[in-house]
Amino acid sequence: MTLDREHFFLKYKIDASSFEKTDLDWAELQKIFDDFIGKYEQLSQAARMAAEGIRTAPGVHSIRYRVKDPEHLIEKIIRKKIKDPSREINSETYFSEITDLIGIRALHLFKDDWFPIHQYILNTWELNEPPKTFIREGDIVPDIYRQHTNVEPHEFGYRSVHYLIKNKPYKDQLIMEVQVRTIFEEGWSEIDHTIRYPYDLDNQTFNSFLQIFNRLAGSADEMGTYINFLKNELDLKDKRHKDELEEKNNLIESLESTVSKISALSAKEKNTLLAEINTLKQKVNTSPTWSYSGTSVFSPLGITINPQQGISFDVQSTVSHPGLGKWIGGAQQLGTPGLPSSLTVRNESPVKYDVLKSILPQQALKK
Structure with missing residues (x-):
């Protein structure tokens, strides 16, 4: 395929006088174009192999990859030479000078998913230069990125x-560009690229609205990270609760077995002890079920987890619950003197009836 210079300049909005200042030879650009087309299939296979490797990294949600369009390669070379006429780009050097001939994007859901992907890339390839994290001015950057x-x-x-990773699947060494970002960052970038690139970069109307959109995308990432953290915390608490129940149930079974084997007890005394153990078992196995509503998480016991206010529970609807002292942590009275309206969980140490009795009026306590 022969590149028509005038048509190319018109299509890609390249100023002819600016091109002349670069000292680029159109015949040399045609040679680069033909060479790149000849290697396109090999590049596609190399891109596919690298992308499939990254897909296996922990935390990767999805993968996208592409080989640069041949015409876009020529356009990029021209624009780089216009910007820096001293730069040497020809058919012998373009493979090393243009570092995004192959582009791979690894997308992940949460910010916390980035580091395992980072480790996979470093353990698999040699880097051409240290990795860079691009941010929006004013972003709060976690220390792990720095x-x-x-x-x-x-x-x-x-x-x-x-x-920028070094890869040599065939004779020539390739420099591949790998971008790792969240799905929200990808969505904003794709829209920004479609609207502005490459000919409306200075359009202030577009820029103003896209900056607002950018802030919204950043906030969405933060909210996603917080929700993921909240879920992990609740899952951890639920696991701890189940582990405690299992431990207590094992103890109860051991007590039942021991009581049954004590020959000195009468049948009536054994039955009484076993009945008390059974009552204890029912109390221990009373388990709260979490549900979500609005900005708080609720349980049937009246417990509320609010992102701003911590964990609290209504006294009158809670202290009468038979399993209260088995799983709610150390409590502290809130509000004015008299019948308190709520308590806040401070830790996971067991709350005994005597502790509640010391901080609550008698009318609020029911055994």
């Missing part, structure tokens, strides 16, 4: 972690 990457504000608010 410890393992170079953090740089991006002029358009673009967020992503970039890697």
Whole structure:
């Protein structure tokens, strides 16, 4: 395929006078174009192999990859030469000078998913340069990104972690660009790229609205991270509760077995002890079930988890519950003197009836 210079300049909005200042030879650009087309299938296979490898990394939600369009390669070379005429780009050097001939994007759901992907990339390939984390000016950057990457504000608010990896699936060594970002970062980037790139980068109307959209995308990432943290915390508490129940049930079974084997007790005394153990078993196995409503998490016992106020429960609907002292942590009275309206869980130490009795009026306590 022969590139028509005038048609190419018109299609990609390249100023002819600016091109002339670059000293680029159109015949040399045609040679690069033909060489790249000849290697396109090999590049596609190399991109596919690398992408499938990254897909196996922990935390990866989905993978996208592409080989650069041949015309876009020529356009990029021209624009790079216009920006820096001293740069040497020809048919012998373009493979090393253009570092995104192959582009791979690894998408993940939560910010916390990034580090396992980062470790996979470092353990699999040699890097051409240290990884970079691009951020929006004003973003709060977790320390883990600063410890393992170079953090740089991006002029358009673009967020992503970039890697240039060395790969040599065939004769020529390739530099592949790998971008790792969240799904929200990807969504904003795709819309921004579609609207502005490459000819409306200075459109202030687009820029203003896209900056608002960028802030919303960042907030969505933070909310996703918080919800994931909350879920993990609740799952952990639920597991601890189940483990405690299992431990107590094992103890009860051991007591039942021991009582049954004590020959000195009469049948009536054994039955009385076993009945008391059975009552204890029913109390121990009373388990709260969490549900979600609005901005708080509720349980049937009146317990509320509020992101701003911590964990609390209504006294009158809770203290009468037979399993209260078995799983609710140390409590502290809130509000004005008299019948308190709520208690706040401070830790996971057992609450005994005597402790509640010391901080609550008698009319609030029911055994």
